[in-house]
Amino acid sequence: MTTIDQIITDWFNNGCNGFLPTWFGNFLLILLSIIMAILLSFLIGFEREFHGHAAGLRTHLLVCVGSCLIMIISVYGFGSAFPNRDPARLAAQVVAGIGFLGAGTIVQTGLDVRGLTTATTIWIVMAIGLACGSGNFVIATVATLLSLICLISFRSIERYLAKRNPILTLVVPSERPVLKDINQIAARYGITILDTRTEIISYQDQSALRIMMRCLFTGDSQITAFMDDIRFSVRPFALSVSTETN
Numbered sequence: 401m402t403t404i405d406q407i408i409t410d411w412f413n414n415g416c417n418g419f420l421p422t423w424f425g426n427f428l429l430i431l432l433s434i435i436m437a438i439l440l441s442f443l444i445g446f447e448r449e450f451h452g453h454a455a456g457l458r459t460h461l462l463v464c465v466g467s468c469l470i471m472i473i474s475v476y477g478f479g480s481a482f483p484n485r486d487p488a489r490l491a492a493q494v495v496a497g498i499g500f501l502g503a504g505t506i507v508q509t510g511l512d513v514r515g516l517t518t519a520t521t522i523w524i525v526m527a528i529g530l531a532c533g534s535g536n537f538v539i540a541t542v543a544t545l546l547s548l549i550c551l552i553s554f555r556s557i558e559r560y561l562a563k564r565n566p567i568l569t570l571v572v573p574s575e576r577p578v579l580k581d582i583n584q585i586a587a588r589y590g591i592t593i594l595d596t597r598t599e600i601i602s603y604q605d606q607s608a609l610r611i612m613m614r615c616l617f618t619g620d621s622q623i624t625a626f627m628d629d630i631r632f633s634v635r636p637f638a639l640s641v642s643t644e645t646n
Contacts, residue, residue, distance in 0.1 A: 409535040429535065430472055437468035437532040440544040441525045447551050453518045455505045463501065463522055464529035467494050471533025491530050498526045521547070564617050565594060568627065570636040574600055574607040578634050582613070585633060589626045592616040603637055 412429035415422045438461060445460030474490035502519035524547050531540035572578050579596070586593055597612040615623070623641065631639060 404538050405536045408537060426476065430476065432537075433468055433472060433532045433535065434465060436537050436540060437464045437529045440464065440528050440532065440540055443544055444521050444525055444528075444547055444551070447548065448518055448521055453505075453515075455515075455518045455522060460521065460525045463498070464525040464532075467498075467526045467529030468533040470494050471530045475534060487534075491534075494526060494530065498523055517551075521551070565614050566617060566623055567642050568613045568615060568623075568630075569610065569638075569640050569642070570630065570634070571601070571603050571608050571610050571638040572634060572636045574609045576609075578636075579611070581634055582611075582630065585629050586615070586626060588629070589618075589622050591618055591622060591626050608637060 409429060411417060412425045412432070413422065415425040416428070420428075441461045441464030442457065445457035448460060449456030470490050471487075471494075474487040502522045505515040505518045505522065524543070528540045528543055531537075531543065583593065592615065594614045594616055596614075599610050601608050601610045603610075615626075617623075627639060627641065630636065
């Protein structure tokens, strides 16, 4: 079955139905691949840049264009000198290698892990670049639009769900290990701690550890009892509860 992408690539490879030399039609197809990679990666990169992530517009754009170029070289760069070549081999190396770049965007602070979504978007724009380089423009466009829907629309859903899960913030001396005690207290009241973020701060001229825990909502009475037990058992410098992340 002939796809839209095949119709587009055949039209360019035939010199725009004979209006242009074949080599010039191939050049225009390559140019179109790079332009599509730039435009599609710009959309995802802009979303990351707008929300202040370390890997933003330029990173996503360069990853996508680089992947596109590698795919173009794999398809067109060797000519008839290598009749048994496999164009997918270079693409496979890109898929494996992009993991190192994505890992660089993941940062762990205490028990908190950040950058997983950005690492995933880098992986996505790599795949979009490969799709553009191989002439699969429709697939690349659909993937970009679906990725934007996930990044933008689902962000609102996450915020809505987060509001239902209270965030406990407590400040304790930095040298005191308290996470094990807090987890035991939470289990005592049937409270599930979804994630924990920790950071070293200065509190009343001394080093302290600020712990932020997002708990699965169970009931006001359980949360209140949980906090009272923490005050009695852990004796933090400060303890508060909210429904909004910082």
